Amino acid sequence: MKTNLKIGDKSYKVEILEIDNNLIKVVVDGEECFFKKEGDEVILLEEGGLLSFLGFKEGEKDLRYIGEEKVIKAPIGGILSKILVKKGQKIKRGDVVVVLLSMKMENEIIAESPGTVQELKVKKGDVVNKGDILIVLE
Amino acid sequence: MTIINYKRVKSTNLKAKELAKKGGRPWTILLAESQIGGYGRKGERWFSPRGGLYFSTILPKTTIEDVQILTILAAFVVARTIKENFQGIEPLIKLPNDVLIKGKKVAGILTENVVGQDVKLSVMGIGLNTNIDKFPKELKNQATSIKIELGRKVSNKKILNQILKLIKQHFQAIST
Numbered sequence: 376m377k378t379n380l381k382i383g384d385k386s387y388k389v390e391i392l393e394i395d396n397n398l399i400k401v402v403v404d405g406e407e408c409f410f411k412k413e414g415d416e417v418i419l420l421e422e423g424g425l426l427s428f429l430g431f432k433e434g435e436k437d438l439r440y441i442g443e444e445k446v447i448k449a450p451i452g453g454i455l456s457k458i459l460v461k462k463g464q465k466i467k468r469g470d471v472v473v474v475l476l477s478m479k480m481e482n483e484i485i486a487e488s489p490g491t492v493q494e495l496k497v498k499k500g501d502v503v504n505k506g507d508i509l510i511v512l513e
Numbered sequence: 514m515t516i517i518n519y520k521r522v523k524s525t526n527l528k529a530k531e532l533a534k535k536g537g538r539p540w541t542i543l544l545a546e547s548q549i550g551g552y553g554r555k556g557e558r559w560f561s562p563r564g565g566l567y568f569s570t571i572l573p574k575t576t577i578e579d580v581q582i583l584t585i586l587a588a589f590v591v592a593r594t595i596k597e598n599f600q601g602i603e604p605l606i607k608l609p610n611d612v613l614i615k616g617k618k619v620a621g622i623l624t625e626n627v628v629g630q631d632v633k634l635s636v637m638g639i640g641l642n643t644n645i646d647k648f649p650k651e652l653k654n655q656a657t658s659i660k661i662e663l664g665r666k667v668s669n670k671k672i673l674n675q676i677l678k679l680i681k682q683h684f685q686a687i688s689t
Contacts, residue, residue, distance in 0.1 A: 398537060409535045450628045451577050456555060471627070479584040479609040480624040481554065482577070487629040 445490055445512040449503040453477035458499050460510065464492045472510055475503070484509065514677060516542045523550040526625055526638035529569035533634040534627075539573035542677065551640060553621050554610070560652055564644035564660075566669045570680065572635040575688050577628060580635045582687050583680070584624040587637060588612055590679040591620045594672055599663055617657035618642075639676065643667050 380387045390402040399410040399417070411418045457474035460466060466486045475482040490512030497509050515538070522528050522545045529543045545568070548561035561567050572580060591612050592604040605613045612620035620641040627633040642658035644666050659667050 398532075398535070411536045450632075451581070476554065477581065479581050479622075480577075480626055482626045482628050485627055485629045485633065 445488060446508045447472055447484060447486060447510040447512070449475060449505055449507045449509055450484065451475070451477045451480075451482065452504045453482070453502070455497050455499055455501045455503065455509075456481070458495065458497070460492050460495070462492050462495055466490060466492065466512070473497070486510075486512070488512070514540045514542060514681070516544055519543065519545040521545060521547045521549060524548050524552055524638075525567050525569035526552075526623060526636055529571050529636035529638070530625060530627070530634065533571045533636060537571050539571050540681065541571045542568055543571075544568040544673070548640075553623050553640075559621060559640045560645075560648060560656065561640060562645060564646070565658070566639070566641040566643045566673060568673065569636050569638040570677070572637055572684070573688070574632060575635070575684075577626060577632050579684075579688050580624060580626060580632065580637075583684055584610060584622060584637060586683045586687075587622045587624075587639065587676075587680055588620075590676055590683065591622070591639065591641060594675045594679070595619070595659065598672065598675070599659060599667070602659070602662055612641075614657050614659075614662050618655055619657055619659065619662075637680075641672065641676075643669050643672060 377388070377390045380389045388404050392400045397412045399412065401408045401410060408419060453475045455473055456476040459474070460472045466472065467489050468486055470486050471483045472486055473484045475484055492510055493513040494511040496511065497503060503509065519528070525543045525545050525548065529537070532541065532543065547563045548559070548567050551559035551561035551567060553559050572583070585608070588606045588608070588610055592606050595602055595604045595612070602614060604619065607613050610622040611618050620639065622637065622639050624635060624637045626635045642656060644660045645658035646660065648656045
């Protein structure tokens, strides 16, 4: 549905599309926003959507990982095809740190907690096993 | 299952990852008539003109091991679908994720995951050379299509439905 919306003396071009049963896209003057329908509620999905997708809000602590060592481990064996961070780099939760190519899949490995890269235990092309430490965070 | 149709996309896997990050539901299928930036493992180009079958599926959340098994099974599903529908064609699976006819590539599967402590999202892309009449020079000796092998056009819709049905069945079997 495309329409022109007038608020005060300003006019906006608005387009509303249902792209999945519970997913609505709204385009206002070319800017895209996504809304998710849950029961009677319509929730705005954040830009990038990953944080909301992970199930917690920015700034909130994820209680599952408190007290855990701040390291990023290989979830599966494979070859490191890309290293996307450098020593000393600050990373946010949800940032992709490495790409791990396992025999059948490409895996973007993300940070689950924010921090600064203290040590890179691996380099591009390295073969790792499941559970190997890839990155140590401060 | 919801199927979203596109005329042309850069890559159905990229679209699927984008949608999954924004809360797209599992078993949403992104189907494109052609891809301008189709890719396989290690970013290798996947020739994707009109006529072929290109689709990506947002998978339900599960373990990385289950996704890996499903990816291997997907190659079997594609080969089985070709064999059952088109008599005289003998597809072979080239592990991990290609299907060949007479030594030439007819289908490829690329699964991509976003992983933290657990799997955040998984999309599985399948490119199947169905109704492609000819390939560029550099691919001629490596790739083929069902139409070239069979000498007639085939139904993308029918093939898609069969593949999706079997993939869903396998997923349910391995994740229970």
